[in-house]
Amino acid sequence: xxxxxxxxxxxxxxxxxxxxxxxxxxxxxxxxxxxxxxxxxxxxxxxxxxxxxxxxxxxxxxxxxxxxxxxxxxxxx
Amino acid sequence: xxxxxxxxxxxxxxxxxxxxxxxxxxxxxxxxxxxxxxxxxxxxxxxxxxxxxxxxxxxxxxxxxxxxxxxxxxxxxxxxxxxxxxxxxxxxxxxxxxxxxxxxxxxxxxxxxxxxxxxxxxxxxxxxxxxxxxxxxxxxxxxxxxxxxxxxxxxxxxxxxxxxxxxxxxxxxxxxxxxxxxxxxxxxxxxxxxxxxxxxxxxxxxxxxx
Numbered sequence: 001x002x003x004x005x006x007x008x009x010x011x012x013x014x015x016x017x018x019x020x021x022x023x024x025x026x027x028x029x030x031x032x033x034x035x036x037x038x039x040x041x042x043x044x045x046x047x048x049x050x051x052x053x054x055x056x057x058x059x060x061x062x063x064x065x066x067x068x069x070x071x072x073x074x075x076x077x
Numbered sequence: 078x079x080x081x082x083x084x085x086x087x088x089x090x091x092x093x094x095x096x097x098x099x100x101x102x103x104x105x106x107x108x109x110x111x112x113x114x115x116x117x118x119x120x121x122x123x124x125x126x127x128x129x130x131x132x133x134x135x136x137x138x139x140x141x142x143x144x145x146x147x148x149x150x151x152x153x154x155x156x157x158x159x160x161x162x163x164x165x166x167x168x169x170x171x172x173x174x175x176x177x178x179x180x181x182x183x184x185x186x187x188x189x190x191x192x193x194x195x196x197x198x199x200x201x202x203x204x205x206x207x208x209x210x211x212x213x214x215x216x217x218x219x220x221x222x223x224x225x226x227x228x229x230x231x232x233x234x235x236x237x238x239x240x241x242x243x244x245x246x247x248x249x250x251x252x253x254x255x256x257x258x259x260x261x262x263x264x265x266x267x268x269x270x271x272x273x274x275x276x277x278x279x280x281x282x283x284x285x286x287x
Binding site: 023048 | 085093106119130134138143208
């Protein structure tokens with residue numbers, strides 16, 4: 001039997017970035033939901049200092065991933 | 078009944094679930110529908126969620142509950158219930174002359190073009206002092222600047238009881254001095270009993286609206 005190795009699934013870099021962006025946005029929104037449970041200055045600070053930067057980072061990473069992605073195009077003579 | 082805060086939380090929760098789905102199944106973005114979903118979930122929904130959250134937190138920062146959530150403000154909250162109408166905040170609070178759920182903000186914001194921004198910046202300074210600075214005793218807490226009559230006149234200007242009050246026209250130019258803030262409402266021995274938290278231990282308190 002020939003020594004065949006199944007090629008490991010390669011996740012394109014764009015999908016890795018989109019996944020990371022989704023994770024950042026998830027974390028940010030989770031923090032945001034928690035801050036909405038209480039009316040307290042700490043909840044406000046957590047929203048401003050944790051939730052907003054996480055969501056913003058996720059959005060920017062997502063936008064960067066789609067503008068930096070170069071789809072493979074077949075060159076025709 | 079669904080409140081705006083509840084609807085916003087629901088919106089953020091749905092967006093969170095969709096973003097989690099996308100994180101778990103990122104290969105969905107290989108097809109056209111998945112790309113559209115990703116754009117909605119990773120761009121439009123988070124922008125809206127942050128905008129809603131910011132608006133909600135800004136509104137909450139104006140609430141009496143928010144201001145009194147710091148321990149050092151407890152006595153100031155208690156002064157709203159003093160059973161003595163000479164206490165100006167108590168008189169306003171107990172008679173609904175200010176909205177009870179926004180009692181602090183109504184008097185302590187600046188009624189100017191950027192007054193709300195200044196109020197929020199002052200609030201941030203309070204938060205800094207509360208968590209990173211040296212917290213003064215309640216009786217030692219003073220205003221950063223003398224209370225401006227403009228804040229009183231925001232409601233009282235044009236009010237018949239204010240305009241026709243004989244004490245406001247003791248001298249011919251008294252009303253002019255009040256309006257121009259040359260004569261302070263709160264420090265001219267007229268309405269000078271404000272929160273006076275140092276005297277609360279001897280005060281009696283109104284039991285209503287608790």
